[in-house]
Amino acid sequence: MNYIHIRNLERFHPGYKDRELLWAKIYFSIVAGDPDFELIPNEIDKWRFIAMVCLELRARKPLPNFDKYWSKQGFNLKKRGIAETLSALSSMVEYVTEDSGLRYDPVTEDQKLCTKRREEKRREYKAVEKRRESQSSPSEHQEILIQWNCFAKEQGLSEIQKLTDRRLTGIKNRIKDESFDLFKIFEEIKLSSFLQGQNDRGWKVGFDFIFLSSDNFIKILEGKYRNGTPQKQNRKNNDPTSATARATHIPNMEKFDDLAKGLRDRYEGGN
Numbered sequence: 001m002n003y004i005h006i007r008n009l010e011r012f013h014p015g016y017k018d019r020e021l022l023w024a025k026i027y028f029s030i031v032a033g034d035p036d037f038e039l040i041p042n043e044i045d046k047w048r049f050i051a052m053v054c055l056e057l058r059a060r061k062p063l064p065n066f067d068k069y070w071s072k073q074g075f076n077l078k079k080r081g082i083a084e085t086l087s088a089l090s091s092m093v094e095y096v097t098e099d100s101g102l103r104y105d106p107v108t109e110d111q112k113l114c115t116k117r118r119e120e121k122r123r124e125y126k127a128v129e130k131r132r133e134s135q136s137s138p139s140e141h142q143e144i145l146i147q148w149n150c151f152a153k154e155q156g157l158s159e160i161q162k163l164t165d166r167r168l169t170g171i172k173n174r175i176k177d178e179s180f181d182l183f184k185i186f187e188e189i190k191l192s193s194f195l196q197g198q199n200d201r202g203w204k205v206g207f208d209f210i211f212l213s214s215d216n217f218i219k220i221l222e223g224k225y226r227n228g229t230p231q232k233q234n235r236k237n238n239d240p241t242s243a244t245a246r247a248t249h250i251p252n253m254e255k256f257d258d259l260a261k262g263l264r265d266r267y268e269g270g271n
Helices: 028-029 043-059 069-073 082-088 111-134 138-155 165-176 180-190 207-211 218-219 243-270
Strands: 003-006 095-096
Touching: 028 111, 028 207, 138 165, 138 180, 165 207, 180 218, 207 218
Parallel strands: none
Antiparallel strands: 003 095
């Protein structure tokens, strides 16, 4: 079996002394000015060459030239065979044997230690980012449950007994929204008879209505449920025989009766 070696590989090495050979000078050494690279006609071969540079720098040895290896590295050999790629890269790669005498700088213990510390810092950073993304903790979840249940008990609304996975997800999503303000929502609920059950169905606002929807809490904060704001009528209102419809139309009938009585008195008085 033969191996593949990148000609003049050292020109792609950044020369860092404090880390392992995990870096490659790709842009300035290849993309922005290498005439051989620019003359490669096939885009697949161009990006395979960049991958080969990175692979050899990381492996510190020539790359084994067999299909299983290239497939494992993500090369789609059905789309373009490796032999075609190597032919196109003939001026930039060469065939060698495993013991061809190539020299790679050995990894020192200091370099290994630096790499280990860098990986630890990267993991710590990812953990911090993950916590920031969630923007909430179990204690915050419980605090919201307590705040809601206290408010619900005062206003005669339904208290919740358990924070299900769906509710926890809802809490996280609402907390991430800068416009979400639970205490302002409480104040708006107090200003709304509709949300407290004074509607044709006797429906009352609940925890899930606020936390499981991305826009219900916005409607509350915008005052769309405040007293005096017209609400959508139930379909039963279209039925004049329904109790809701009678309750809706009675005030209008009373006004009509008053108007008719006034006109009658005026007419009779004029006679």
